[in-house]
Amino acid sequence: MIKAVTARAPLPHLDDALTQLRNLLGERISTSAAVRAQHSTGVFLSSNAPPDVVAFAQSTAEVVEIVKICAANAIPIIPFGTGTSVEGHIAAPLGGLSLDVSRMDKVLKVNSDDLDVVVEPGVTRKMLNSHIRDTGLFFPIDPGADASLGGMAATRASGTNAVRYGTMRENTLALQVVTADGRVIRTGGRARKSSAGYDLTHVYVGSEGTLGIITELTLRLYGIPEKTAAAVCSFATLEGAVDTVITTIQAGVPIARIELLDDVQIDILNKHAKFDFPVLNTLFMEFHGTEAGVQEQVEMVQAIASDNGGGNFTWKTQAEERTKLWQARHDATWVDKQAYPGWDVMATDVCIPISRLAEVVTSSKQDAAENGLVAPIVGHVGDGNFHMLVMVKPDDPAYFARVHALNDRLIARALAAGGTCTGEHGIGLGKVKHLYKEHGDSMHVMLAIKQALDPQNIMNPGKIFAHAS
Amino acid sequence: MIKAVTARAPLPHLDDALTQLRNLLGERISTSAAVRAQHSTGVFLSSNAPPDVVAFAQSTAEVVEIVKICAANAIPIIPFGTGTSVEGHIAAPLGGLSLDVSRMDKVLKVNSDDLDVVVEPGVTRKMLNSHIRDTGLFFPIDPGADASLGGMAATRASGTNAVRYGTMRENTLALQVVTADGRVIRTGGRARKSSAGYDLTHVYVGSEGTLGIITELTLRLYGIPEKTAAAVCSFATLEGAVDTVITTIQAGVPIARIELLDDVQIDILNKHAKFDFPVLNTLFMEFHGTEAGVQEQVEMVQAIASDNGGGNFTWKTQAEERTKLWQARHDATWVDKQAYPGWDVMATDVCIPISRLAEVVTSSKQDAAENGLVAPIVGHVGDGNFHMLVMVKPDDPAYFARVHALNDRLIARALAAGGTCTGEHGIGLGKVKHLYKEHGDSMHVMLAIKQALDPQNIMNPGKIFAHAS
Numbered sequence: 001m002i003k004a005v006t007a008r009a010p011l012p013h014l015d016d017a018l019t020q021l022r023n024l025l026g027e028r029i030s031t032s033a034a035v036r037a038q039h040s041t042g043v044f045l046s047s048n049a050p051p052d053v054v055a056f057a058q059s060t061a062e063v064v065e066i067v068k069i070c071a072a073n074a075i076p077i078i079p080f081g082t083g084t085s086v087e088g089h090i091a092a093p094l095g096g097l098s099l100d101v102s103r104m105d106k107v108l109k110v111n112s113d114d115l116d117v118v119v120e121p122g123v124t125r126k127m128l129n130s131h132i133r134d135t136g137l138f139f140p141i142d143p144g145a146d147a148s149l150g151g152m153a154a155t156r157a158s159g160t161n162a163v164r165y166g167t168m169r170e171n172t173l174a175l176q177v178v179t180a181d182g183r184v185i186r187t188g189g190r191a192r193k194s195s196a197g198y199d200l201t202h203v204y205v206g207s208e209g210t211l212g213i214i215t216e217l218t219l220r221l222y223g224i225p226e227k228t229a230a231a232v233c234s235f236a237t238l239e240g241a242v243d244t245v246i247t248t249i250q251a252g253v254p255i256a257r258i259e260l261l262d263d264v265q266i267d268i269l270n271k272h273a274k275f276d277f278p279v280l281n282t283l284f285m286e287f288h289g290t291e292a293g294v295q296e297q298v299e300m301v302q303a304i305a306s307d308n309g310g311g312n313f314t315w316k317t318q319a320e321e322r323t324k325l326w327q328a329r330h331d332a333t334w335v336d337k338q339a340y341p342g343w344d345v346m347a348t349d350v351c352i353p354i355s356r357l358a359e360v361v362t363s364s365k366q367d368a369a370e371n372g373l374v375a376p377i378v379g380h381v382g383d384g385n386f387h388m389l390v391m392v393k394p395d396d397p398a399y400f401a402r403v404h405a406l407n408d409r410l411i412a413r414a415l416a417a418g419g420t421c422t423g424e425h426g427i428g429l430g431k432v433k434h435l436y437k438e439h440g441d442s443m444h445v446m447l448a449i450k451q452a453l454d455p456q457n458i459m460n461p462g463k464i465f466a467h468a469s
Numbered sequence: 470m471i472k473a474v475t476a477r478a479p480l481p482h483l484d485d486a487l488t489q490l491r492n493l494l495g496e497r498i499s500t501s502a503a504v505r506a507q508h509s510t511g512v513f514l515s516s517n518a519p520p521d522v523v524a525f526a527q528s529t530a531e532v533v534e535i536v537k538i539c540a541a542n543a544i545p546i547i548p549f550g551t552g553t554s555v556e557g558h559i560a561a562p563l564g565g566l567s568l569d570v571s572r573m574d575k576v577l578k579v580n581s582d583d584l585d586v587v588v589e590p591g592v593t594r595k596m597l598n599s600h601i602r603d604t605g606l607f608f609p610i611d612p613g614a615d616a617s618l619g620g621m622a623a624t625r626a627s628g629t630n631a632v633r634y635g636t637m638r639e640n641t642l643a644l645q646v647v648t649a650d651g652r653v654i655r656t657g658g659r660a661r662k663s664s665a666g667y668d669l670t671h672v673y674v675g676s677e678g679t680l681g682i683i684t685e686l687t688l689r690l691y692g693i694p695e696k697t698a699a700a701v702c703s704f705a706t707l708e709g710a711v712d713t714v715i716t717t718i719q720a721g722v723p724i725a726r727i728e729l730l731d732d733v734q735i736d737i738l739n740k741h742a743k744f745d746f747p748v749l750n751t752l753f754m755e756f757h758g759t760e761a762g763v764q765e766q767v768e769m770v771q772a773i774a775s776d777n778g779g780g781n782f783t784w785k786t787q788a789e790e791r792t793k794l795w796q797a798r799h800d801a802t803w804v805d806k807q808a809y810p811g812w813d814v815m816a817t818d819v820c821i822p823i824s825r826l827a828e829v830v831t832s833s834k835q836d837a838a839e840n841g842l843v844a845p846i847v848g849h850v851g852d853g854n855f856h857m858l859v860m861v862k863p864d865d866p867a868y869f870a871r872v873h874a875l876n877d878r879l880i881a882r883a884l885a886a887g888g889t890c891t892g893e894h895g896i897g898l899g900k901v902k903h904l905y906k907e908h909g910d911s912m913h914v915m916l917a918i919k920q921a922l923d924p925q926n927i928m929n930p931g932k933i934f935a936h937a938s
Contacts, residue, residue: 111822111824113715113719113822113823113824114822114823114824115718115719116822155664156662156663156664156668157664158662162662167662169662169668169671170639179914183910183913184910185909185910185911185913185914186908186909186910186911187911187914189887189888189889189907190822190887190888191820191821191822191852191853191854191887191888191889191892192820192822192823192852192853192854193625193627193631193636193638193820193852193854193892193893194625194820194889194891194892195624195625195626195675195818195889195891195892195893195894195895195896196889196890196891196896196900196903196904196907196908197675197896197904197908197912197915197933198672198675198676198914198915198918198919198933199625199638199671199672199674199675200911200914200915202638202668202671202672203667203668203671203672203914203918205668206664206666206667206668207667222721223719223720223721225721246582249584250582250584250692251692252691252692252694254723290765292761292762292765293761293762293765296759296761296762349664351660351661351662351663352660353580353582353583353585353659353660353661354582354583354661355580355582355583383660383661383662384660384661385660385661385662418658418659418660419658419659419660420658420660420663420664420665421665422663422664422665423660423662423663423664424662424664425664426664427664427665427666431665434665435665435666438658438665438666439655439665439666440654440655441652441653441654441655442654442655442656442669443666444652444654445648445654445656445667445669445672445922446666446667446669448921448922449667449672449918449921449922450667451921452917452918452920452921453914453917453918464666464667
């Protein structure tokens, strides 16, 4: 959840910068209020912090020139892909330039033999999968939105397949980055492993635009499995559903997706998205492998589910049925918003060691109920990551405060259980105070890196660090 | 391969530091020539750069005090685990203190339910697996030596299981680190994923002691597979063996180990380690999974091998036979040294995208032959990583130069193929020039991080960066 930003002083060298930017980009810069607002809103709660100007870059060379102009004029730079951040990453609390890379949307090289691909940062996950459709390969990482791959790397995003295939952390092999002083560097490489110096790829993955602009990514691809099977299973209790997940993971079953939707979320999906699931705590699952391998996985998980009060598996055998199922999971937030017209959603994002999952999910659900908050739960529970989609009554500061307090308690519970305040959404503006609680003294090291690589503090200032907001 | 170091000036504040260190550690510091030499030798070629003093730490608190004394007296600190580095990481080209953490050897916490473990840095990979023997879990990463886990993280080590289980990069969840100013920080956490700020764990993994001292690690564990099967297969041609590997990986077979030993290496193993393999290019393989899953993998790989001129699989069905097989693989270097008494070995370490593997292995083997060098090849070829174990005639500078030239050509070939100069050994003193070739402009970013986190340049100076050697 992001903070409102109060009025700020104008940037002293903005006019000079605008002149130079117009010379460079012509019509591809905009200072219109609508474009600026669209470039700072993100998903869920909107910010009051639009940038001063939006620039649409078409090449790495242009990004370099834009960064140099901004550096010379002390103009903050906020990278923008699709604007689907949920923690205010694209807001401009200190003003500045929104650097829209969505037109850098080419798939540059598909290396089928090596199972990797080189893309520009504005390529979205769906564009990529569409492009490689005929290769027999796919890119598994699927945040709810059709986010840009640059933005996904910047926030270390994941999604429903992470339990099997990992997150952007595991699947980003190499990057091209424009640094704060306008240098173009390459990190990592196409080899599957390397011990060659500092792991700069992982410095930039998750750095939320605060250290540089990602202008190219090399990503891992995977063979489309011979067999894919999806199933739905309802449970008598929340504990039964969660314990099924925990045992499945501990048993080493290579399940591809195992997602929890609680009874509240299922009820909303039934009423507002024309499903007819039993109104119970439910797992959506997907199995990838060979024909025999999938069969074996299914039998193991069916046995585990049955031991934990699960009902029969309902199979989604056709590709269209599976697409509909996962679309429902991805769209849960939007359906929740339909169910509460005019309300906003705040998505929590804790991730905890799985042994503590049942306890944290259960107590948090109880907490929401006791405090009269509507908070459907969905989650990538195989990773220990779940979201409470807390419905927020707009224009009611007291209600807002209650929602914040719920999230604070949830995060305190997650940290006490050895977890993290954010599994996949990032810090942005919204979780700065929680990051300091989670990482304590290591924030000094993060800040030292930030100051070393962006001494002028022009790269997405105000995000991640408290000092700069 | 590491460079000889010429005479250097004594450290001006060494005596003050020694007095303070004796007060802190009593008998646990040593300035004896033998102990100092033992702490700078490493594996393979020895260095002429012993530290001035060796300190044996027993706790993080002691590491903090040692670092503070060294920082106050401008004494370089070289972390030391088991001394099995192959690139001169433990040498002291600028003098200073070897910080031996081998006595910090406790397994602090086994979290079986979450498949992770917390260890001190002096725990070795074999000690860890012995400690968790009864849990049904194992730690897969196995460099040839029984290295310390702290050292393995510091060099981003891997081994024969990396093709399935990843390297120290993928398997280090969290670290405790003492920074250059004596602060204790914690990076990462026990959650399986997190988007909480910069990924400091991956900043320290592979940093070779140049940014801080690792004093605690949280590592991933895996369930011991229901079924393990190991096999050996000989090939008519080197291309056939390598193409089998490439096709296996491209087909997505989750093979646990797939190691190449060329005909030269096999011949040496037969003659000096009492094996009787056909003297051909050979793959050692291991399959992990359920009974049915292993069967399926085996059938797939047998078919692929057969298509590529492979012979029948020779099975190692007993645990003892498997242990003997993998010990032979791990000990290849030592057997090579036995075969050439008095000679040294230089292990190359390139890693390349697998589509280019056959071409680079073949041309490198030819290069060695044409230049009259004995260079058996072993390799973690599933990752694209292979080693030429080049035999080096001692006390012969001209021979030494020929070996260096071979390695230079090999690395040039690897970089041209999109690979890296080091898959798992690290940079140390030996590969600094190659790192600069590989990473070009990104070295500025690495150096900026180094200077930000170690402004006095006391953390393992002379390693990774050219400026400080």
